[in-house]
Amino acid sequence: MHAIRLHVFGPAENLTYEKTEDPVPGPGQVRIAVTASGVHLLDTALRQGMTGPFSAPAELPTIPGREVAGTVDALGESTDPSWLGKRVVAHLGMNPGGYAELAVTDAAKLHPVPDTLDDAEAIAMIGTGRTTLGILLFADITADTVAIVPAAAGGIGTLLVQYVKNAGGTVIGLAGGPAKTxxxxxxxxxxxxxxxxxDWPEKVTAFLTERGLGGATIVFDSVGADTARAAVDLLAPGGKHLVFGWSGAGLQDGEPLTYTEAELAERAITSESVLGPVMMQKAGGDNPLRTLETRSLALAASGELRPAVQRYPLAEAAKAHHDLENRGTVGKVVLVP
Structure with a gap:
């Protein structure tokens, strides 16, 4: 098979398109003939050798990627034979291997792909979609919601805009440049x-005033830095600042926008990071990630949420990483063999 391999941590150009051995599924596993592989911003950090609370150092050489969709073409020992030949999507968890023509994973991680979704859309919902729904557990969206969504052209931002609008709320979406806007x-x-x-904050203030709104009720913050601070300054008393990233501050040295208890009390707002264990605890259940994945796929299958996808050929994974790091993408980035 062909795959993207990383032999040395570093820039996007270190991702190389190579021919390598076909993987073999073990007991309880399947092999997927991959038609779509998800690219996550975290992948770009792991490529550089970074680690964090949700990632461990990769053993080199490695095949990156943790989200795949395609057709099951081989089964390991003791695997349910009904999976053979099915269109499936799976989040591989902490085990990479997705940037390839073939990938192996546990059958327990599989979801059938709904007929109304193509494989790239299913990829968007298995990762980006499940994260979006996890964030929304903290949001209490109603028809009275006035949301500011920085990075509104991104994968999560696209879904947040749709979800709030479906509930009858008001959405102010921010993006970089006229095309994304x-x-x-x-x-x-x-x-x-x-x-x-x-002057975008002044335009938001004018918009809110024209509609008789005292301010935003929630900021969905994935960017941090100055953009997030300006957005939070537009929150009305009682408003929420939900943090789930800080891409605007840079991956290597960036930090999320935070406030002291005194500042929050003075503004009468709340600020909360909703990543990791906090999100899992909120989702509850024996397998909260799978619960979010299942609901995410169902919402997309019914048309209630429509993921935005930007496709790249598998061989151009380095370009996909470069564009993602430099805010040159929209929606969910997907590699197609």
Whole structure:
């Protein structure tokens, strides 16, 4: 098979397209003939040799990627034979191997792909979709919600805009540049603004005033830095600041936007990080990730949520990483063999 391999930690150019041995499924596993592989911002950090609370150092050489979709073409010992030939999608968890024409995973991680979704859309929902639904557990979205969504053209941002609009709420979507801003507007945002323009906060204030709204009720913050601070400054008393990333501050040295208890009390707002164990505890159940994955796929299958996908050929994984790191992508980035 062909796969993307990483032999040395470093820049995107270190990802190479190579021919390598076909993987063999073990007991309770399946092999998937991959038609779509998900690319996550975390993949770019792991490529550089970084680690964090949700990742361990990769053993080199490695095949990156933790989200795959395709057709089951081989079974390991004691694996349910009904999986053979089925279209499936799976999040591989901590085990990489997704940037390839063939990938192996435990049958317990599989989900059938709904007929109404293509494989790239299923990839978007198995990772980005499940994270979005986890974030929304903290949001209490209603028709009275006034949400500010930085990075509204991204995979999570696209779904957040749709979810709030489906509930009858008001959405202010921020994105970088006119092309992305146009996509946010087409996705249903009530106001779509370019955060690169310094007057965007004043435009939000004017919009809220025209509608008789005292301020935003929630900020979905995946960017941190100055954009997030300006958005949080637009929160009304009682508003929420939900943190699930800080891409605007840089992967290597960035930090999330945080507030002291005194600052929060003075503003009468709350600020909360919703990543990792906090999200899993909120989701509850014996397998919270799988619960979120199942619901995410169902919402997409019914058309209630529509993931945005940007496809790259598998051989161009290095370009996909480069574009993702430099905010040159929209929606979920997917590699197609």
């Amino acid at each position: 146009a996509l946010v507007e087409a996705n249903g945002a009530d106001l779509a603004l370019d955060y690169k323009q310094p």
